[in-house]
C-alpha cells in the first residue's frame with residue numbers, strides 16, 4: 001500500500017470519528033439545558049482531540065510500520081533482497097521492522113554467496129583442461145563445458161536436453177556410458193577426433209553419479225586429450241627401435257668380419273689388415289653412437305648441470321675456428337668467420353662449443369668441395385645470435401623440423417658415409433634449449449643452409 005492510500009485511510013478514520021462526535025454533540029445538545037451545553041461541547045471537543053491523537057499514534061506506531069513491513073516481505077518474496085523497512089527508534093513495531101531488516105540482509109548475503117559459488121563452479125568447470133559432460137539416468141545431457149565444445153564443436157545448446165547417443169556419434173563413447181550405467185563403476189574408452197584440422201586422441205572416462213541413497217542418478221563423462229602422451233609414447237617406441245637398428249649395423253658388421261677372419265681369412269695378411277680396419281672403423285662408430293646416446297640421456301635427465309660462466313667470445317671462438325679451419329681445408333672449403341669483437345655473455349663455454357662444432361662440422365660434411373661455410377656472431381641488448389651457413393646440399397622443407405629428431409637423417413646412406421649417428425642436432429637442440437635459447441634453420445635444396453642459434457645473454 002502506498003503513502004497516498006495510507007493517508008486516505010487515515011483521513012477516512014478521522015472523518016468517521018469527527019462525524020460520530022458531531023452526531024453525539026448534536027444529540028446531546030438537543031437533550032440538555034443551555035448552561036450545560038457549553039460544558040458538554042467542551043468535553044466532547046477534548047474527547048475528540050484525545051481520540052484523534054490516539055488514532056494518529058496508532059497509525060504511526062502500528063499501522064504504518066506493519067504496512068511497510070508487509071511491503072518489504074512482498075518484495076522479498078519476489079526475490080528483491082535489497083529492500084529495507086523504516087525502523088522507528090521506539091515502539092512495539094520496532095522489533096518487527098528490525099527482524100525483517102535482519103532477515104532481508106541475511107537473504108541478500110545468502111543470495112550473493114550463492115551467486116558467487118555458482119559462478120565459481122562455472123569458472124572451474126569451464127576452465128578445466130578436460131572436456132566434461134553430465135548425463136542423467138535417462139541419458140539426457142545436462143551440462144557440457146567449454147573444453148568439451150572445443151573438442152567436439154557446435155554450441156552447448158546443441159547438446160543440452162538431448163540424448164547423449166543422438167549428439168555424440170562415436171560408438172566407443174556409447175559403450176563407455178552403457179558400461180558405466182550397467183556396472184555402476186568407472187569405465188574408460190578411447191576415441192579420435194579432429195580439432196582444428198589435427199587428429200587428437202581422447203581418453204573417455206565415465207563415472208557413475210549417485211544420490212545420498214546410493215541410487216544411480218546419471219554419469220559424468222570426462223574427456224582427456226592424450227595426444228601429447230601418445231606422441232611421447234610413439235617417440236619412445238621409435239627411439240628404442242632406432243637405437244636397436246643403429247647398434248645392430250656396426251655390431252653385425254664387426255661380428256661378420258671377425259667370423260670371416262677366424263674362418264680362415266686370417267691367413268691372408270692383406271685381407272686381415274683390411275678387415276681389421278673395417279672392424280676398427282665400425283667400433284669407432286659404435287663408440288660414437290654410445291657416447292652420443294649417453295650424452296643425450298644425461299641432457300634429458302637434466303643431470304648435466306650447465307656451467308654458468310662469462311664467455312669472452314674473442315678468445316672462446318679462436319679454438320673453434322682453428323679446429324674448423326683444419327676440417328674445411330681438407331675439403332677445400334672456404335671458411336669465413338665474421339665475429340663481432342668484444343662480445344661477452346653468460347653460458348656454458350664447453351657445451352656451446354660443442355653446439356658450434358656440431359653445426360660447423362655438419363656444414364662441412366653436407367657441402368661439396370670448393371663450397372663456402374660461414375660463421376657469424378652478433379649481439380644485441382638481450383641476446384647473442386650465431387649463424388652457421390653453408391653453400392651445401394640444403395634441406396628439403398618437410399625435413400626441416402625433423403632433422404632435430406634423434407636419428408633423423410635426410411639421406412640415410414649419405415649421412416652414414418660421413419660417419420654420422422644422426423644424434424648431433426638432437427644434442428645441439430637440447431643444449432641450446434638448456435640455455436633458454438632457440439635454434440632455427442633456413443635452407444634451400446642445392447643452395448645451402450643457415451642454422452640460427454639465439455641465446456639470451458643472461459638466464
Ligand SMILES: Nc1ncnc2c1ncn2[C@@H]1O[C@H](COP(=O)(O)OP(=O)(O)OP(=O)(O)O)[C@@H](O)[C@H]1O
Pocket residue numbers: 362363366390392393394395403404408409410411415416419420421422423424425426449
Ligand atoms: N648443414 C646441413 N646441410 C644439409 N643437411 C644437413 C645439414 N645439417 C644437418 N643436415 C641433415 O640433418 C641430419 C641430422 O643431422 P645430425 O647432425 O643430427 O646428424 P648427422 O650429421 O647425420 O650425424 P651426427 O650425429 O654424427 O652429427 C643429417 O643427417 C643431414 O641429413
Ligand SMILES: [Mg+2]
Pocket residue numbers: 358361362420424425
Ligand atoms: Mg651432424
